[in-house]
Amino acid sequence: xxxxKLLDSWASPxxxxxxxxxxxxxxxxxxxxxxxxxxxxxxxEMNPVHKRIPVLIHNGKPICESMIIVEYIDEVWxxxxxxxxxxxxxxxxxxxxxxxxxxKIYSLIRRLVWSSSSDNKKAAAKDLIEFFKVIEGELGxxxxxxxxxxxxxDVALVPFYGYFYTYETFGNFRFAIECPKLVEWGKRxxxxxxxxxxxPDPYKAYEFVMEHRKKLGxx
Numbered sequence: 526x527x528x529x530k531l532l533d534s535w536a537s538p539x540x541x542x543x544x545x546x547x548x549x550x551x552x553x554x555x556x557x558x559x560x561x562x563x564x565x566x567x568x569x570e571m572n573p574v575h576k577r578i579p580v581l582i583h584n585g586k587p588i589c590e591s592m593i594i595v596e597y598i599d600e601v602w603x604x605x606x607x608x609x610x611x612x613x614x615x616x617x618x619x620x621x622x623x624x625x626x627x628x629k630i631y632s633l634i635r636r637l638v639w640s641s642s643s644d645n646k647k648a649a650a651k652d653l654i655e656f657f658k659v660i661e662g663e664l665g666x667x668x669x670x671x672x673x674x675x676x677x678x679d680v681a682l683v684p685f686y687g688y689f690y691t692y693e694t695f696g697n698f699r700f701a702i703e704c705p706k707l708v709e710w711g712k713r714x715x716x717x718x719x720x721x722x723x724x725p726d727p728y729k730a731y732e733f734v735m736e737h738r739k740k741l742g743x744x
Contacts (some may be wrong), residue, residue, distance in 0.1 A: 529554040532568050532580040534561060536733045538684035539591040540579040541723050545680050546595040548719035550602045592623050595680055608677045619671060622663060623681040629656055630685060637695050638734055641743050650696025654703050661707045668713060675717060679710075683720055686711035690727035691734050 531547070533540050533556045547554055559568055559578050571580045571587035581588045581597070588597050599608040610616045633656055636649035660682065664670055670678035689700050689711070700708050714720045725733070 528582075528584040530582040531556050532559055532565075532571065532578045532582070533557060534559050534578050536725060536730065537578060538688070541684035541687070542591045542680050543579045543581060543594045543598070544723040545683065545719050546598045546608060548723060549606045549608065549675070549680075550598060551605065552598070552602060592627060592681055595677070599677070608680060610671055610676065615671070619677040622660075622670065622678045626660070626678075626681050634685075634688075634692070637692060639738070639741070639743060646695055647697075650692075650698055653692060653696065654698060657700070657704045657707060661704045664706055664710055666706075669710070675714065679714060683711065683714045684724065686714065687724035687727060688730050688734075691731045694731060 529547075529552060531540070531543060531554050533544070535558065544556070557565075557567070559565060561578070564576060568578065568580065569576055571582060572578075572589045575589065579589075579591055579594060581594045583597075583601075588594050595608065609619060633649060633653045637646055637653055640646050640649065663678075667673075669675050670682070689708075693699055715724070
């Protein structure tokens with residue numbers, strides 16, 4: 526397992542996805558915490574296009590973008606804890622939901638968390654709840670999105686569970702009321718060591734967001 530490094534950030538949901546996947550596979554690696562306002566020369570060298578974390582460095586070669594990295598991990602270490610389904614249709618379905626999550630969730634969160642307008646936050650909260658209800662519909666009564674086992678879609682979504690308290694606080698709603706099955710799913714995921722060791726404490730995550738808002742001058 527020599528030669529595996531992760532350009533990382535403890536508060537980044539994108540980086541959490543990669544850490545969770547690595548933990549699921551039991552892969553040892555060196556985590557290199559980035560100071561994101563002051564990006565390291567290594568990050569700029571390894572990801573010159575987007576200049577952002579996470580970046581997995583495997584035997585000196587970079588792999589960028591969180592779910593591309595997760596899929597790479599699943600393919601390279603395919604002898605243990607598979608994350609993507611073996612069935613091609615189910616695999617395609619999982620990729621669809623991961624694409625939707627990545628496409629929608631960040632813009633919704635930005636509207637909610639980084640706005641100073643109460644009206645904007647109220648509208649953003651409404652849209653975020655609607656989005657999570659759609660996701661909850663795909664989960665249905667299954668323990669995990671892929672069925673009985675923790676998998677690709679769970680890895681893509683569960684880091685945001687660590688910020689549920691933050692979203693609730695800014696949006697003045699409760700996931701337990703709006704999306705109870707999703708909350709139970711999150712609790713189920715937290716029973717896995719790969720998840721519990723890589724998600725932030727909800728209050729620490731909220732404090733991180735508040736500190737960042739102050740730095741940006743958002744009241």
